[in-house]
Amino acid sequence: MSKNIMLIAFSLLLLAGAVAFDYIQKKEFTQNLQRIKEDNFEVKKVASLQQLWKAKGMKSKIQRVLANIRANKKERVEFKRNKVDIKLNNLSDKELNRVLTKLSMLPIQFKKLQIRRNGQDFILECVCVW
């Protein structure tokens, strides 16, 4: 076989190898990039959900919500680890509205929620966890 044919054959072989290498890398990149993007998105989503519903400092935030309610209206405000048991009596409609709105804005889970009207006033009972 002449040197010329060998040179062309070698160059073509090298080119074929390079094309195959490029193709494999491109395919691997496309496949893995999809997986990486999915993992990335999932981890961030899970982390943000975890941060939202496992937020720290919730006790003080709830205490701040209840700070404007007079002490004689607070029949029960008991904190136990990540849980609070609240019973408020004789709340005006405005007070009820404010407490309920502010509690709703906190990332806490309502395990119990009960409101009863007593004349013009309201009784609010709730158990929240976080």
Next chain:
Amino acid sequence: MSLFSSNAKLVLLHKGLKALPKASKYDFVLSPQFYISKREKLPIKYAFQAKKLAPSILEDILPTDYPYEYLVKKEGDSWIFFAYSPKEIEEFLKSCCNVSPNKIGKIYFADQLRGVLKKVPLGVDEDSAITLIDGKATMVPRSMIDSKKYAKFSKKLRPQKGFSFKNSSRASKDGTLDNRVVALGIVLLLLAAAFVIDGLNYKVELKKQEAKLNQIFEEYPQLQSKLTRDSIKNKYINIDKKERKIRDLIDTLSQLTSKKSLLDKLELDKNRLIAQFSVDSKDIKKIEKIAKDANLKVSRLSNSLIRVEGAIK
């Protein structure tokens, strides 16, 4: 020196040639021993048309021992047709001077030296010279020529138009590398290099993306496992959905309250948020409509009492 001028050594090729000075490339002025020419007046405008006719015009005068290449040149009204055998030239150069075909650059024909030959014959060697006979360059013994002066062949005699020499085979068979093949090889190698670089870029980019993901995993090591992730995700997605729904329902129910519609009680059970309203009998239908529009289940308990239910799941 012009970039476009030939650097090759110019040699007068004749059958008496014994050796060549050393050079990497040679251009040859072919003596009439190596080609046959014919002048014809033809009503043809273009060279490619003339070239097509060349074989039929020259076929009667060409020996059949070699395959021929044809070239044409226009001079005034006439066309000059040239035929030469690459194989014959290659074989001669190999035997006389050990010159391989890839060293042959341009070729010229002695007929292109007509300007010189009109004035004085061109000395080829001690015994022969090229002169014009009937307007054609012809190689004759010096004894047949009256002239005492002979032009000496030199690089100054290089004719204006040269022709590319067609190798008898595209790739030379003597084991040396053809320049065109080397050029093609280089192009293919460059192309291969481009593909490899492209592939490497993908590889590097993939590594970068993986490094970014690993950095995120380092921040949240407990989320590395897909199973753990799925379990945490399901837990919090359910909480998120439920709690958002509860808040939406509280918001909707609060819109039902007014001076004429008072909340009596509200209770959250596992799957529902249930509220009871005391409503002015005149407004009861209006409140019912608002609740129904908000996709709440409404039931009338009396003329002034309604119960509203919203599903959490």
